[in-house]
Amino acid sequence: MTTTLNNNVSSVEAKKKLFGMVLAFIQSQCIYTATRLGIFNLLHTQGAQSLEQIAQQTNTHPERLYFILRALAHLEVLQESPERVFAPTELSELLVTNQGPSIGHFAMHLLEPAQWDAWKVLEEALHTGEVPFERANGKGVYEFCQDNDWSGEVFINAMSFLTDHAVDALLDVYDFSRFNTVMDVGGGQGGLIARIVKRFDCKGILFEVPYVAETAPAYLLQQGVERDAVKIVAGDVFKEVPTGADAIVMKYFISAWNDEDAMKILHNCKKALPPHGRIVLLQAFVPDLDEPKVAPDGIMPGVFAVQVNVAVPGGGWRTKKHFQKLFEQCGFQLEKVVDSQTNLSAMEFSLI
Ligand SMILES: C[S@@+](CC[C@H](N)C(=O)[O-])C[C@H]1O[C@@H](n2cnc3c(N)ncnc32)[C@H](O)[C@@H]1O
Structure with missing residues (x-):
């Protein structure tokens, strides 16, 4: 039939x-x-x-x-x-x-030979359960970008482009002004935290791996962020998340990890937050069966999620319900969901 x-x-x-x-x-x-x-x-x-x-x-x-x-x-x-x-x-x-960062960097990142090689082994990786990018290149995307200057630079710019593309529309509908200090975990060069501190007059912390954190001071300066408005901390989210913020934002970050790793990240975030703290998850969410399949900016999260899944260790983009369950298992509760005019939505969680 x-x-x-x-x-x-x-x-x-x-x-x-x-x-x-x-x-x-x-x-x-x-x-x-x-x-x-x-x-x-x-x-x-x-x-x-x-x-x-x-x-x-x-x-x-x-x-x-x-x-x-x-x-x-x-x-x-x-x-x-x-x-x-x-x-x-x-x-x-x-x-x-x-x-400056453009959709050209995004195209170069998604289509560079190392990524293309991952698609070539997708069928085999489906049988073995491996991450295609790792099977094809012998290491993960983040490590690959760290070891290859061109790929690293293109990746950082691609992420900054995505931030430029979507963040203003999100900040129009999600208000950060009630927080004193916002920390962006895995925040790239700092495009998001720059906009938050400038628009809502709060302090910021940018937490990133060392090779990306190194590029942040020049980028933040270029964005017109005052020198002491954003503290840059280099580290590894799996070891420890710095304290000092009453809100943590994570944009397109936790989606790179499978549920087990995502839970380790959430436990470390929880340790770093005060009891009244919040986590604001910024993501494209894969629609449920009864939800629209295309985001207002034309991106189809359920299709894009395949790319994420080919490149990084599983999980990929999840539905809102899946994220909610994951956060609840780590001692958080959902406070609200805010959608924007791009593919980016916010899920705000408090500590139970
Ligand atoms: C997919 S990118 C998203 C960047 C940024 N949040 C955005 O939306 O443009 C994920 C970021 O997480 C950072 N990252 C990866 N592993 C990390 C770790 N173990 N600790 C802290 N940051 C990490 C990467 O360097 C990268 O900038």
């Missing part, structure tokens, strides 16, 4: 839909390759260029490069005019990587 698609699309429409899904990787790869070659940066600074000019400046073979540039033009990422001249568009401007 076949199941008819819920909007009763014809088989033509169904095939069209599947073609789009099956061929989507070509679009991602064209974007990735052009970003890595610096083509969007080049067009951003120099304006429209001929195929030959682009090929010369990127040390590529023009006839082969043409396939990629033409495809990007068909996708409206570039604009092609006669004589094979290519100009930037609104989309290519968003992929520029030399003007």
Whole structure:
């Protein structure tokens, strides 16, 4: 028995839909390759260029490069005019990587060869239960990024981009002003904590692994954060979480870990908080069966969760109910859930 698609699309429409899904990787790869070659940066600074000019400046073979540039033009990422001249568009401007964190860093992080290698072993890893990224690369993503300068820099910028993309809409609907000191655990370069301290006039703590923490002072300065407003602490969340905050935020952090590790993190957070403290979990949440599958910014958390699961040790993105259960097992209770206009929602927990 076949199941008819819920909007009763014809088989033509169904095939069209599947073609789009099956061929989507070509679009991602064209974007990735052009970003890595610096083509969007080049067009951003120099304006429209001929195929030959682009090929010369990127040390590529023009006839082969043409396939990629033409495809990007068909996708409206570039604009092609006669004589094979290519100009930037609104989309290519968003992929520029030399003007601060952008969706270009996000594309490079998700599609870099080490990540792609993980997808290649997905089927085998499903049989063995391994983390595909670890099977393919012999180490975890965080360790890999620490050991490879380019990957590390791209990863940090990709995370900062995600913060820039979603945080203001979240802070419009979730108020941090009742806290004295907010600590961002696994807070990257500090984009979120910078916005919290500036907007709500509280103190901040940024807790990160050493190689990321090192990059934070310059980033915070650039964000206009006063020197003593955010204390930067380098460490390992599995060993100890610093005290001093009455609220802990974790954005896209706990989702990297399986339930067992997530519980260790929550126990360490609990030890670090005062009795009236709060944990604010910031995440995209995988929808339950009766919830919308697409977030307001177009991201499908249930689909994106596969990428997280391929890259890091399990768990991935969870449903709100799953997170609630996990927190309750560690002595927290849910106070409220706040959704925003992007994929990011907040779940606030108090200590029982
Ligand atoms: C997926 S990123 C999210 C970064 C940031 N919260 C955001 O949303 O942009 C996870 C972060 O956790 C940090 N991290 C990983 N392992 C950690 C550990 N054991 N202790 C503290 N931070 C850790 C990583 O360096 C990375 O910046």
